[in-house]
Amino acid sequence: MTQQIELSGVNKYYGAYHALRDINLAIPKGAFVALVGPSGCGKSTLLRSLAGLETISSGDLVIAGERMNDMPPRKRDLAMVFQSYALYPHMTVEQNLTYSLRIKGVKKAEAKKAAEEVAAITGLSDLLHRYPRELSGGQRQRVAMSRAIIRHPKAFLFDEPLSNLDAALRVHMRKEIRALHDRLGATSVYVTHDQVEAMTMADHVVIMRAGVIEQQGRPLDLYDRPANRFVAGFIGSPAMNFIPARVAEDGRSVLLDLPGSQVLAIDFSLPPGHAVLVGIRPEHLKIASAGQSGFDVSIAAVESTGATTFVTTATTPEITFLLNERSSLEAGEKVRLTFEGKNIHVFDAESEQRLGT
Amino acid sequence: MRRILSSVRDGRGFDIVLVGVPFAFLFALAGLPLIYNILMSFQEVDMFSLGSVIRPFVGVDNYVALFRQPETWPILTNTLIFVVGSIAGQFVIGFGLALFFWTNFPGASWLRGLFLVSWVMPGLVVGAIWNWILSGDFGVLNFFLRESGLITANIFWRSDPSFSLWAVVIANIWLGTSFNMILLSVGLSAIPGDLYEAADMDGANAWQRFWTITLPMMRSTIGAIIALGLIFTLQQFDLFAAITDGGPNNSSNVAQYWAWDLSFRQYDFGRGATISVIMTVFVMFAAAVYVRSTRHEVRG
Numbered sequence: 080m081t082q083q084i085e086l087s088g089v090n091k092y093y094g095a096y097h098a099l100r101d102i103n104l105a106i107p108k109g110a111f112v113a114l115v116g117p118s119g120c121g122k123s124t125l126l127r128s129l130a131g132l133e134t135i136s137s138g139d140l141v142i143a144g145e146r147m148n149d150m151p152p153r154k155r156d157l158a159m160v161f162q163s164y165a166l167y168p169h170m171t172v173e174q175n176l177t178y179s180l181r182i183k184g185v186k187k188a189e190a191k192k193a194a195e196e197v198a199a200i201t202g203l204s205d206l207l208h209r210y211p212r213e214l215s216g217g218q219r220q221r222v223a224m225s226r227a228i229i230r231h232p233k234a235f236l237f238d239e240p241l242s243n244l245d246a247a248l249r250v251h252m253r254k255e256i257r258a259l260h261d262r263l264g265a266t267s268v269y270v271t272h273d274q275v276e277a278m279t280m281a282d283h284v285v286i287m288r289a290g291v292i293e294q295q296g297r298p299l300d301l302y303d304r305p306a307n308r309f310v311a312g313f314i315g316s317p318a319m320n321f322i323p324a325r326v327a328e329d330g331r332s333v334l335l336d337l338p339g340s341q342v343l344a345i346d347f348s349l350p351p352g353h354a355v356l357v358g359i360r361p362e363h364l365k366i367a368s369a370g371q372s373g374f375d376v377s378i379a380a381v382e383s384t385g386a387t388t389f390v391t392t393a394t395t396p397e398i399t400f401l402l403n404e405r406s407s408l409e410a411g412e413k414v415r416l417t418f419e420g421k422n423i424h425v426f427d428a429e430s431e432q433r434l435g436t
Numbered sequence: 437m438r439r440i441l442s443s444v445r446d447g448r449g450f451d452i453v454l455v456g457v458p459f460a461f462l463f464a465l466a467g468l469p470l471i472y473n474i475l476m477s478f479q480e481v482d483m484f485s486l487g488s489v490i491r492p493f494v495g496v497d498n499y500v501a502l503f504r505q506p507e508t509w510p511i512l513t514n515t516l517i518f519v520v521g522s523i524a525g526q527f528v529i530g531f532g533l534a535l536f537f538w539t540n541f542p543g544a545s546w547l548r549g550l551f552l553v554s555w556v557m558p559g560l561v562v563g564a565i566w567n568w569i570l571s572g573d574f575g576v577l578n579f580f581l582r583e584s585g586l587i588t589a590n591i592f593w594r595s596d597p598s599f600s601l602w603a604v605v606i607a608n609i610w611l612g613t614s615f616n617m618i619l620l621s622v623g624l625s626a627i628p629g630d631l632y633e634a635a636d637m638d639g640a641n642a643w644q645r646f647w648t649i650t651l652p653m654m655r656s657t658i659g660a661i662i663a664l665g666l667i668f669t670l671q672q673f674d675l676f677a678a679i680t681d682g683g684p685n686n687s688s689n690v691a692q693y694w695a696w697d698l699s700f701r702q703y704d705f706g707r708g709a710t711i712s713v714i715m716t717v718f719v720m721f722a723a724a725v726y727v728r729s730t731r732h733e734v735r736g
Contacts, residue, residue: 130633130637131636131637132633132636132637151636152633152636152637153636153637153638153639153640153641155637157637158637158638159633159634159637161630161633161634163628163630165628165630165631165633165634166634167631167634167635167648167649168631168653169652169653169655178635178638178640178648179638179639182638182639182640182644182648183639226634226638230638
């Protein structure tokens with residue numbers, strides 16, 4: 080597959096501050112890539128560097144086979160949907176949509192026709208003569224999207240486009256954006272701090288922290304095999320449990336640092352005495368049936384949303400697990416938790432990198 | 437006691453008092469003189485009848501006589517030139533400076549503040565400074581023009597009838613530019629930066645961004661500043677008094693200076709008032725434009 084956007088060895092400094100560190104990223108044509116991470120991780124800086132709104136300090140940025148490092152934004156042929164939407168307040172919806180065409184010198188009638196076509200796709204047909212201030216948040220969001228679509232750009236850049244919408248609309252727009260992406264056969268780069276958005280929308284998720292790409296890959300691969308503790312904790316909700324542990328004498332099991340010094344077998348060997356973190360997702364913990372092995376905990380709190388029950392334990396560290404049925408568990412009760420060996424993740428306690436397979 | 441107090445505070449009467457006090461103040465100190473001025477323009481006023489309010493009513497005689505005077509049209513033309521020249525100069529230079537400081541080079545905001553020095557100076561002081569600069573024999577302006585080869589002989593800015601008005605216009609531009617610059621700077625900084633980023637991504641170059649984003653977004657600021665400029669230039673009196681005294685031979689005389697000259701030098705109070713009324717109409721128009729444009733804020 081041809082690469083639509085390629086970044087190799089990209090660095091970005093703001094004075095002494097190292098905002099992007101050796102970024103390597105290849106985005107194939109037609110892909111939907113999500114850049115995700117906590118605030119300040121550099122995801123927006125990376126997107127703005129793609130757009131040309133920031134210049135990169137070193138490395139190569141290639142868009143559709145052309146090196147774009149020093150190209151101004153207007154010559155990169157990328158369209159961006161801003162978090163604030165950045166609609167032109169003094170122009171009607173139609174004028175907002177046709178702005179790029181008018182700049183290019185496209186004939187009035189032709190631009191009008193293009194605007195009507197795009198408006199039909201995004202459901203703005205009745206709003207073409209309104210001003211942005213007369214629109215709701217969701218409608219403005221659609222205008223921002225339409226303004227990008229009308230250009231048939233080399234790629235779409237989304238900078239947290241849904242963060243100003245309410246929860247219900249956000250879920251709806253998520254699907255709509257993805258559907259539009261598929262329909263247009265576009266290449267999209269989508270910045271978000273919401274891992275659910277990233278997981279549900281993207282083909283390829285890039286997780287960043289402190290200017291570094293921590294891991295990238297298909298959403299479920301990241302979920303199944305997080306490369307380090309940060310990724311493991313970032314992907315998945317509620318977050319993965321981490322239990323400090325020490326490798327036992329035989330090197331094939333670990334001693335959990337929980338009351339009762341419980342032993343857990345692992346299916347690869349580690350140097351005995353090594354300090355590790357055992358990660359286990361809340362959804363993979365089950366209450367053991369009688370006689371089953373596992374570890375014993377006492378319950379601190381039970382919260383039910385109706386469909387799911389979240390249980391937290393009174394241990395240090397606190398452990399969360401999920402029950403998919405109604406439960407009569409109460410705080411103070413003791414239960415034995417069990418899980419399948421294939422569902423545990425082991426991380427080095429010091430480097431926090433994944434150990435074993 | 438508290439009930440009495442709150443009944444006073446919540447009653448309709450109290451609201452009327454609150455509105456009434458400033459209204460009475462305005463009426464006494466601005467409304468009455470204005471009305472008195474309009475009244476005088478329809479009366480025959482001389483030194484002896486100055487003390488009384490009831491004077492011979494002459495209808496529009498003052499207006500008719502005023503426009504029969506040979507100097508009236510030249511002076512009104514001068515006023516127009518002064519207003520248009522001053523506003524154009526102040527606005528263009530002020531906008532240029534505002535855009536320049538908008539690039540935010542190190543020290544820009546500090547330097548921009550320093551520019552206000554020219555605006556806070558009293559007109560008479562500015563006039564005195566410009567008297568020196570414009571001086572015919574040893575003025576700095578002539579020196580630069582001569583040295584750069586633009587002129588061969590000295591221009592006698594203040595005494596040459598074809599330059600005297602422009603001498604005041606130049607000084608007034610200097611005086612008002614920084615005020616324009618500050619207001620326009622505020623307008624510029626109120627434009628959200630992401631609009632420029634969006635326009636840049638949409639393919640617009642700097643020039644296109646200026647015409648399609650900056651100017652339309654500045655419309656209300658520009659309307660306000662031109663209206664204020666009209667008001668301020670029609671108020672400009674000190675510079676005429678300090679630089680040319682309206683002369684030579686009325687070549688730099690303008691309506692506002694003439695009104696004063698007629699009333700308080702020639703003691704023709706009726707005609708002085710008549711010119712004031714004509715000017716009031718223009719200023720009212722400018723004030724209406726100002727109020728309209730500050731109300732018409734374009735925001736998304």
